[in-house]
Amino acid sequence: IMLESTSYEMFLNWIKKKMM
Numbered sequence: 500i501m502l503e504s505t506s507y508e509m510f511l512n513w514i515k516k517k518m519m
């Protein structure tokens with residue numbers, strides 16, 4: 500679960516960078 504949460508956060512962070 501922890502790994503999934505971290506991966507999800509990293510995924511969101513990547514999207515934010517792409518949008519910016």
